[in-house]
Amino acid sequence: MTDQQDPLSGYVCRLFAQEDEVLAGLRDEMARHDLPEIYISAEQGRLLQVLLTAVGARRVLELGTLGGYSAIWMARALPPGGQLVTVEMRPERAEIAREAFRRAGLEDVIEVRVGRALDVVQDLRSRREVFDAMFIDADKEGYGAYLDAALALVRPGGLILGDNALQHGAIVEEPAPTPSVQAMQEFNDRLAAEERLVSTILPIRDGLSISIVRKAE
Numbered sequence: 578m579t580d581q582q583d584p585l586s587g588y589v590c591r592l593f594a595q596e597d598e599v600l601a602g603l604r605d606e607m608a609r610h611d612l613p614e615i616y617i618s619a620e621q622g623r624l625l626q627v628l629l630t631a632v633g634a635r636r637v638l639e640l641g642t643l644g645g646y647s648a649i650w651m652a653r654a655l656p657p658g659g660q661l662v663t664v665e666m667r668p669e670r671a672e673i674a675r676e677a678f679r680r681a682g683l684e685d686v687i688e689v690r691v692g693r694a695l696d697v698v699q700d701l702r703s704r705r706e707v708f709d710a711m712f713i714d715a716d717k718e719g720y721g722a723y724l725d726a727a728l729a730l731v732r733p734g735g736l737i738l739g740d741n742a743l744q745h746g747a748i749v750e751e752p753a754p755t756p757s758v759q760a761m762q763e764f765n766d767r768l769a770a771e772e773r774l775v776s777t778i779l780p781i782r783d784g785l786s787i788s789i790v791r792k793a794e
């Protein structure tokens with residue numbers, strides 16, 4: 578998905594976020610498989626790259642792979658030897674993503690874990706794994722549990738990113754019209770109150786929450 582319908586987003590994308598054949602081809606491939614258009618925009622992809630570069634990310638965890646579009650953007654921002662672990666519960670989607678990672682030459686950089694995000698993060702926590710950044714983009718009702726996991730898995734100075742923070746505008750509705758919106762309101766409220774984080778929401782596409790894990794004084 579691109580934001581190029583908006584002339585200013587189009588301008589930003591032309592300068593900073595041009596898709597190559599792999600990314601454009603992946604969008605076609607996802608459409609061919611009737612995958613929903615719920616992946617990030619190219620403009621967001623570039624923003625993720627800037628943020629990952631700013632914190633010197635080498636190891637990234639993504640919850641919610643779909644066809645691998647955001648994973649490719651992020652993996653391309655990692656230094657040699659970097660690694661991205663991405664989690665998808667639907668095996669057929671994971672397979673589309675694996676194929677795209679091969680076409681992108683990133684099969685040694687990106688590891689796809691098929692399973693429920695909650696199970697995978699619990700496994701990672703039990704192994705005391707550490708990540709420089711985590712991009713949360715799976716089921717919205719799980720965001721609270723994923724934030725708990727992120728606070729354990731992401732190192733001080735690292736990044737916790739949450740997509741769909743604005744719920745297409747419904748985030749300001751009281752009472753929340755759906756369980757997803759309610760979960761996102763609770764997630765955003767926690768980000769605002771959490772003293773271990775410095776957070777904000779950028780109103781790019783459906784909203785991206787950006788949190789830095791504070792370093793100890």
Ligand SMILES: C[S@@+](CC[C@H](N)C(=O)[O-])C[C@H]1O[C@@H](n2cnc3c(N)ncnc32)[C@H](O)[C@@H]1O
Nearest residue numbers: 616617641643646647665666693694714715716
């Ligand atoms: C919004 S899409 C991810 C888009 C992707 N990050 C991108 O921008 O290219 C969300 C994906 O998360 C997967 N998903 C939803 N709930 C999940 C869960 N509990 N565990 C693992 N994957 C989940 C869905 O099957 C879907 O493919």
